[in-house]
Amino acid sequence: MNTEAVPSDGTASQSPQLLRRARVHAALGDPARLAIVDLLCLGDAAPGELGRQLGLPSNLIAHHVKVLQSAGLLRRTRSEGDRRRSYLQLAPEALDELTPPALPAVRRVVFVCTHNSARSQLAAALWRKAGPTPATSAGTRPAARVHPRAVAIADRRGLELDPRHTAHVADVIADGDLVIAVCDNAHEELTGPSAPDLHWSVPDPVRLDTDAAFDAAYADLAGRVDRLAPAITPGDTNG
Template sequence: MITESKSGIERRAAVHRALGEPTRLRIVDALHVSDRSPKDLADLVGVSTNLLAFHLNVLEDIGLVTRSPSQGDQRRRYVMLRADRLAGTLAPPPLDHPGDGVLFVCTGNSARSQLAAALWHARTGRPALSAGTRPAPRVHPLAVEVARSCGVDLEDAVPRGFDTLIESPDLVVSVCDRAHESALPFEVPSLHWSVPDPAAGGHDDFLQTLEDIDGRVDRLARALAPA
């Protein structure tokens, strides 16, 4: 016999009630593989910013989304999905497959984008590149350390700029607010992951970053999987 606590049942019921409204379901679908600014989200789901704010309040009250200020332009905010709270109730919406050339970008190309590219390759078997808007002198040692702990090798990774890319990517995923808010020189589909910079933290901060990116990579891979 399967049992569940009253609080667990009530929490799941609240999620189902919230997602029974079509606009809120579209919002959650739009956040599965990309964090988005409120303006971009309003345009994408076709509602006014005032109505979007109401729906986001409902979703935030039950813990399905969070809103946080950009680490770049502090006037901006990004809405992020708490995918763990869905507990398998929704599959990520399928995306048109843009091709195999995925490029992950951040500012220094010293941690987040390096981890994302390596995890993407490990998860899918497909190649991925990473680059930075202002490449750092080296990959952060703690990024190398946490990558090693999950079987990913960044020992020989070197930060690079966009000028080193030989071919244009098919999809760009920014994993840094500052990179997302800069003028990225690519006319291809793009997604954004608002991942905090762990550089000023310690091992646990880098491990949390790796776990965040790993979950996002998994959701993107499933969304891009062939039907």
């Protein structure tokens, strides 16, 4: 599966969605405009009210509001009380543009490291707890068993992990899989059809073989899983 979003010829720079996202990011690059958006996340306000809360003159508020409206972040409504008065509302759908587009449908997520004894096992266990898309793991040179410290941290965190099962990438990867290398060696070794779609450069906790090293690897993987899971669209798991 190829998740590359930007072609080498740079044509994606002309993508309407990418251009919209760029406008939103540019509009939020000014501290005053970001402060306006922060206020409007909580409730609507008239331009004058925003100016008083932020200590900005009316001409500067008008400028910032115009930029935010041009980026599609704000909309203006007329008061049902005093029809001469208008209120600004945040357009929450515009904030969705800040999020990268979802990946194509994924049948399964496969995490790969060198020995399939720690990082890839923990990543797959975390993923199985995070969402509906199936996950498994493999190694380029699988060990005979899962590392005891990986088993221990999985037990402490309530993760399901089979301490006896490791596998080779050649026996695991199939069409429709999203392959994620969770170590540099696997990312650099795997080429051709087995080349990873994503790379997470997570330091090998086995090198230090301490609880602290495994805790750090776990925290790194957990954060990455939490960030990626919402971008995954489950695919057909029957194929």
